[in-house]
Structures are given as structure tokens and as C-alpha cells.
Amino acid sequence: MTPPLYIALRFLRHRRRSFILSLSGVVFGVAIFICTQAQTQGFAQNFIDSTLGSNGALLLRSRFQSATTGLLVPPKNVRNPNQPRRHSIDGITNASEIMRISRQFADVAACSAVLRGTVSARAGFDNATVDLFGIDAVSHLQTTNLAQQITSGDLDDFRNNPNAVIIGSRLAEAMQVVPGDAVQLLSPGGEYRRFTIAATARSGVGVVDSVRVYCHVRVAQTLLRKPFPASMIVYKLRDPERAPAVARAFEDLFQHDAQSWQDREEANLQLFVTVRVSAAITVSLIILLAGFGIFNVLTMSVLSKIKEIAILRSMGYRARDISAIFLWQGAMIAAAGSVIGCLAGAAFTWGVSKIPIQVRGLLYANHFLVTWDWHHYLWATVLAIVAVFIASYVPARRAAQLAPVATLRGSSA
Amino acid sequence: MLMNAEVSLSCEGIERFLGEDDSRVHALRGVSLQLERGTVHAVVGPSGCGKSTLLYILGLLDHADSGWVTIENEAVSHLVDDALARKRNELLGFIFQFHFLLEDFTAQENVMIPMRRLAVLSEEQMLERSAHLLDAVGLGSKLKRPSRHLSGGEQQRVAVARALANNPSVILADEPTGNLDSANSRRAFELLQRIVQEERKALLLVTHNPEIAEACDWIHEMQDGRIVESHSRGHRISVRAGA
Incomplete structure (x- = not known):
């Protein structure tokens, strides 16, 4: 254990109330972040699963027919004469042949x-x-x-x-x-x-x-x-995320209008993304507030430890050792807060998934829908670490810059 | 000034200005000094004459505006902050008037703090050495006691043990007995004196206590930022400022 880490642990142990206060801010922020993301993405994922399960990842529909075929001179209102204007004709031409060829695609x-x-x-x-x-x-x-x-x-x-x-x-x-x-x-x-x-x-x-x-x-x-x-062919893709690329390829190959599920459900997906981003911003503000709390606690800690900092400097501790003591304190708050926050977030998410709710509109649900995605835990942890590091950096730097002589001189005769 | 060849710490022509503009004070005016192994030096003088300023410059906690400091025959004035910190850790021990222990730490943990930075001994060796040092200052039975629960005299003895933790060549003490009653003052000084003589260290202490000053091997009287007189025990040799 490095000397700064050892001293940081001892300082934290003897400032339990401040430590718990800082810790609870991080725990609360991380847990709420995970829980809100699990909910908002839960509804979105349920909608995506349902729409993929009913209408497939890709639809091949009307056949293209060039509107300018047979004209010697292109119409004046055509923007790009080299790219033919296309009309669509209802129905699929030779569906069984298109399906036979389609099945040869790995997607x-x-x-x-x-x-x-x-x-x-x-x-x-x-x-x-x-x-x-x-x-x-x-x-x-x-x-x-x-x-x-x-x-x-x-x-x-x-x-x-x-x-x-x-x-x-x-x-x-x-x-x-x-x-x-x-x-x-x-x-x-x-x-x-x-x-x-x-x-x-x-x-x-x-x-x-x-x-x-x-x-x-x-x-x-x-x-x-x-x-x-x-009138259409419904496709199930191995990776639904590749639907737009496959749609473009099929349009060129089969000369039929192809629509990915992302295009088909664009409006609904946009709504879910908006709700999710909105929730993320709100919760990020909570974590930011926790960061301010930690900033205050560590700043107070530096002010209350001026004497100790001077003593440590006189005994040969370097400025960066002093800085490291306060950064370690922040790191321990971030680490403990993230771990406990992730566990609390999982518990909150589980609890929320049990809340009964009657959704009978865009979706069908009898309780809150949640997703269990490790990315939420990763992002919450990263956010907490960044916020705590920023909050710890300024007090740590300030501690390192304190001149020991001023403190020692002020306390001696 | 008569000095033997075994010089642990010396300074030459130390100048120091404190404050800025109108409040600028010429705190040290060409101070020179040599501390030999096994000797105790006292710096005396009125408040504000520059005693503590000299002590912090010799202790590498402050820098001189001109002049140089040598520890163990190595010039250290030009070193960067990290290197100065290493020198403080390896070669110097500090004792302050208000002992300045880390209150939340036990007596033993306080003594181990400089050792942890030095990072030469294992945890077991540090525990053993700190226990030995505390035993030597009469606190062998109070190793695990939080320093805030020790009396003033005991705390100062912990500070002495801590100053000796890394076996420094030079001990610098700023009024080490200033906060103690006369009995404890005498006991603390005798302890320091014995350690210096037995372990061949150099001790420079700033004091207002004439009894303690008289018991030192050398007394340096300061006035207005100068050492105006230095004399060994029983002899008086006047020294001009900057000499």
C-alpha cells in the first residue's frame, strides 16, 4: 500500500460522516441512473422486440418502375437526369424467386x-x-x-x-x-x-x-x-441492426421498395430515444450535484488538514503525495459509490419491474418493463468516476500547493 | 568560529526577504553556520529576529534568496521540490513546539509516517523500529494509544521518536520545549541531548529557554536577521554578521 493511500484511508476512517455523505450522493446518482435507463430502454426494447416479432426486420414491398422509361428527352423537373425517377407498382413480382435468392444472403x-x-x-x-x-x-x-x-x-x-x-x-x-x-x-x-x-x-x-x-x-x-x-415479403434478419444496409442492397438487387424496421418505426423510436436522453440528463444532474457535494467535503477536508499537510511535507512527503492523498479519497468514494450504486440500481430496477401498470396503447404491458443491460452499469460508473475525479482534483491540487512554512510559522512562537 | 571536520549541515551567506513591496522585511542578512556530528546548537534571540526563518531554510522547507545550504557535504539549495522532499525524508528530522502529531493516528503510526515515505523497511520492520524508538523515549507501553489521548509531554516525546524514525543526520527543533512545563522541558531536552551524543547526530534548536540554551554545545545569538554572537559552552566568541 502506498503511503498516500494508507493516509487517505486513515483520514476517511476518521471523517466517517463526511465520507458517508459523499458516498450516499454517488450511490444515489449511480442507482437512479441505472434504474431510469433500465426503465426507458425496457419500454423501447419491448417495442422493438414486438415490432420485429410481428412485422420482421425488413419489408420488401412495391416494385420500382422508372417514370422516365421510354422518353427520349428527360423531363425538365428532374433534378438528376442520370438517376431515373421511380414510381412503385403495388405487389411483388415473382415472390418465390426473390425469396429463393434472399435466403442465400447470410444476413x-x-x-x-x-x-x-x-x-x-x-x-x-x-x-x-x-x-x-x-x-x-x-x-x-x-x-x-x-x-x-x-x-x-x-x-x-x-x-x-x-x-x-x-x-x-x-x-x-x-x-x-x-x-x-x-x-x-x-x-x-x-x-x-x-x-x-x-x-x-x-x-x-x-x-x-x-x-x-x-x-x-x-x-x-x-x-x-x-x-x-x-404484396410484400417479411424478413427476419440474424442481426436486426443491419436492416438498413440489407434494405439498400435488396432495393438495388430486386428493384423493389425495401424498408428497414428502423425506418418503419422511426417516429416511435425517436420518442423512446428522447425520453431516454431526457432521463439521462436529469440523472446526470443528480450525479453532478453529488460531485459538488464531494467537492465541498474534500475542500473542507483540505482546510481542516492544513496542519497535517504541513507536517507530512516537513517529513519528506512530496507535493504530489499530498495531492494523491485527496485523489485517493475521491477514488475510494467513487469506487465504493459505484459498487454500492450498481447493487442498489439493480435492486431498484428489480423493484420497479414488479410495479403493476396497465399499458394498453402503443405497447401492451401489465407491469413496468425494464432491461438488464451491463452498459447501463458501465456508463453510470464512468459518469460517477469522472464527476468524482473532477470534484477531487481541485481540492487535491490546492492541498499540494499549500506552503508548509506558512502553517508551521503560524503555529510556532 | 571553531568547528570540527565532521560537518553534517552548513549554510553560508543566507539572505531571505519576507513579504512584498511595503511590507518587505529583510529577515536574514548573510547568516552562516556549521553543525558538526554529535553537537547541540541553540539559536536564541528576540521574537522576529529570524530564528524560525533560518530553521525552515536549513530544513529545506523554505528557500533562501541567496546563499547556500549543504547537508552531508552536498549542496542542496538548487534542488527541485521532489528532491528536497527526499532529502528532508532521508536526512532531516523535525520537532515542532506544538509537536504536530497526526491526532487520529496512534503514537506508533505517527512514528511510522516518515518510514512509510522512505519505503526501505517492511511493515513488520517499521512496527519493530517504531516500537523500539517509542520505548527509548519511555512510551513503550503506549504504542497503540491515539496521540490526542497522550499528555503534552508524551506527545512531545512521540514527536522526538518520529524525528528519529529515518535515522536522520540532523535534527531541527523549533522550540521543542516551549509548550512543556519545566520538568518535562528538562526531560525532553536531556533525551534529545543523549540521542545526539550517542548516535552522533547534529541538533539545532531554536529556544527562548536560557537554561536549555546554556546546556547546548553552541549558542548562536541572533538579532535583526544576523548571528551577532556565537559561543561554545563556557566560551564567548563574537562573530560578525555574515562572517
Whole structure:
């Protein structure tokens, strides 16, 4: 143990009240930082998981068609004549071939063609406009979390019955239907077709659960009277974060509009980021206040130890040894505060995750959602160490600059 | 001035100005001095004559505006702060009027503080040496007692033991008995005197106590920043300022 560390430990032991005061500031700041980050990211992560589980990481939709194809002279309002203006045509051309090629990409874990359309649904006296997803059960279950989203009913009843549907949980509540009930879907031609509800599904995303109905793709093609069997392809990626890059590659390769989940959910994600940053700023201010507290405590400590500093200097301690004594004190406050703060933060986070809360909007949750991410603990610790170092540096420097003679002369005859 | 060849500490032509502008004081005016091993030197004089200023310059805690200081035949005036600190730690021992112990530390921990900085002995060796030193000053039974719980005389003896911790060549004492009653003063001085003679160290002490001054090997009288007279015990030899 170095002499400054030994002396710092002894000084701290004999100034317990100040030490505990400084320590509690750091503990509180670190713990609150971890807890707020766990909450805000918990809701965001739940939303991301839910949206990836329902709509995939990537959607390939309408086919591009150049708006200037066949014109000898480009239109005057085209900004870059070399880059053709593009229109999109609804539907996927040759979906099975695109999926075959897509599966050869290392990024692609699974993909599924979906025929999508809007129809009216009727059950008893209740009517609703629904988002119909015509799916191939096998590939769609591989691509999404639909199997895990089933809350009631049986997936096999859907698989084995061409006239069965899976209905969103909130839609089922709104139309007061349960698995086994019948629901009628109105085709664009104006005729109703009767389906049996095989299961209800809850994705956790409000806009999905309140409007979505899954049926078999051939039934959907008949009902929607579409000339093509797929209006989009849903992709599951091994690394969802790579979705924007894969989307760009697919657009170039397949000449279809591709949209990553980050683009698709930009507004919601922005909201979560804003809340998270706001919470981080608030908690950082708490840690900053703790830093001011430590600054005051260490400054007072330096002032109360002027005599001791002069004695140590007279006995051969260097200016940097004196500085190190106070920096060690700060380091011990930061280390102990970070460790206890991380433990307290984990405990707070666990406690918060048990608080019941009814969220039935953008998300579905019955209690606070939290994430357990070691990055939160790392950032809280780094923030605490930086704040405490800055708070300790000035008093430590001041202590090192104290001239021992002034103190010794002032105390002697 | 008659001195033997074994000089532990010497200074020559020390000048020191204190304060600035209108309040500037010429505190030391060409002071020269030599301390030999095994001798006790007293510096006496009225308050403000420059005794403590000289002591702090010789103790490398303050710098001279001109002149030089030599310890163990090595000029030290030009050294940087870290090197001066090392010299203080290795070669000098300080004793102050108000003993200046670290109150929260035990007697033994106080004695071990200079040893920790020197970093030559192991923890066990430091404990052993500090216990031996405290035993030598009559505090062998109070090693673990917090220094604030010791009497004034005991605290001063701890300060003596601490000054000897790193076996210094020179001990500098600023009124070491100034805060003690006469019995304790005499006991503390005799202790220092015995250590200096037995261990061949040099001791320079600033004192107002004529009894203690008379018991020293050399007495240097200061006035207005000069040593106006130096004499050994029983002899009087006047010395001109700057001589």
C-alpha cells in the first residue's frame, strides 16, 4: 500500500460522516441512473422486440418502375437526369424467386410472403375495418413470433383449416369474439365470407393487435381479388441492426421498395430515444450535484488538514503525495459509490419491474418493463468516476500547493 | 568560529526577504553556520529576529534568496521540490513546539509516517523500529494509544521518536520545549541531548529557554536577521554578521 493511500484511508476512517455523505450522493446518482435507463430502454426494447416479432426486420414491398422509361428527352423537373425517377407498382413480382435468392444472403434468417389488404369484418352486431394478412403458415411462423403470440385457441386449428383465421387480441376484445366463434370478412366485391376464429394473438404492439387478422394466402388472394400472390415479403434478419444496409442492397438487387424496421418505426423510436436522453440528463444532474457535494467535503477536508499537510511535507512527503492523498479519497468514494450504486440500481430496477401498470396503447404491458443491460452499469460508473475525479482534483491540487512554512510559522512562537 | 571536520549541515551567506513591496522585511542578512556530528546548537534571540526563518531554510522547507545550504557535504539549495522532499525524508528530522502529531493516528503510526515515505523497511520492520524508538523515549507501553489521548509531554516525546524514525543526520527543533512545563522541558531536552551524543547526530534548536540554551554545545545569538554572537559552552566568541 502506498503511503498516500494508507493516509487517505486513515483520514476517511476518521471523517466517517463526511465520507458517508459523499458516498450516499454517488450511490444515489449511480442507482437512479441505472434504474431510469433500465426503465426507458425496457419500454423501447419491448417495442422493438414486438415490432420485429410481428412485422420482421425488413419489408420488401412495391416494385420500382422508372417514370422516365421510354422518353427520349428527360423531363425538365428532374433534378438528376442520370438517376431515373421511380414510381412503385403495388405487389411483388415473382415472390418465390426473390425469396429463393434472399435466403442465400447470410444476413437473412427467414422470409415469408404476405398478401395484405384492408377488409371489413363483422361478428354479431360488431363491425371493424381490419388489416388482412394472407400468409403461408409454415414460412410466416419461421419469420415472425406469431406462434409465441397466441394467447388463446390452437395454431393447429389454423394450419388444418383453410377457412380459419387468427385475430388480434384487442380486435377480438372489441368484437367480443373468442376462438371457435365465426367472423365474416367482406370482400371488395361486397360479398361476405365466413371464417372460424382458430386463435387470438397478442404481439404487444397496439396498432397490430387492434386491426390485424391472419388468414391463408390463397384465401386472401381470392378474397382481396389480387392478381399477385404477395404484396410484400417479411424478413427476419440474424442481426436486426443491419436492416438498413440489407434494405439498400435488396432495393438495388430486386428493384423493389425495401424498408428497414428502423425506418418503419422511426417516429416511435425517436420518442423512446428522447425520453431516454431526457432521463439521462436529469440523472446526470443528480450525479453532478453529488460531485459538488464531494467537492465541498474534500475542500473542507483540505482546510481542516492544513496542519497535517504541513507536517507530512516537513517529513519528506512530496507535493504530489499530498495531492494523491485527496485523489485517493475521491477514488475510494467513487469506487465504493459505484459498487454500492450498481447493487442498489439493480435492486431498484428489480423493484420497479414488479410495479403493476396497465399499458394498453402503443405497447401492451401489465407491469413496468425494464432491461438488464451491463452498459447501463458501465456508463453510470464512468459518469460517477469522472464527476468524482473532477470534484477531487481541485481540492487535491490546492492541498499540494499549500506552503508548509506558512502553517508551521503560524503555529510556532 | 571553531568547528570540527565532521560537518553534517552548513549554510553560508543566507539572505531571505519576507513579504512584498511595503511590507518587505529583510529577515536574514548573510547568516552562516556549521553543525558538526554529535553537537547541540541553540539559536536564541528576540521574537522576529529570524530564528524560525533560518530553521525552515536549513530544513529545506523554505528557500533562501541567496546563499547556500549543504547537508552531508552536498549542496542542496538548487534542488527541485521532489528532491528536497527526499532529502528532508532521508536526512532531516523535525520537532515542532506544538509537536504536530497526526491526532487520529496512534503514537506508533505517527512514528511510522516518515518510514512509510522512505519505503526501505517492511511493515513488520517499521512496527519493530517504531516500537523500539517509542520505548527509548519511555512510551513503550503506549504504542497503540491515539496521540490526542497522550499528555503534552508524551506527545512531545512521540514527536522526538518520529524525528528519529529515518535515522536522520540532523535534527531541527523549533522550540521543542516551549509548550512543556519545566520538568518535562528538562526531560525532553536531556533525551534529545543523549540521542545526539550517542548516535552522533547534529541538533539545532531554536529556544527562548536560557537554561536549555546554556546546556547546548553552541549558542548562536541572533538579532535583526544576523548571528551577532556565537559561543561554545563556557566560551564567548563574537562573530560578525555574515562572517
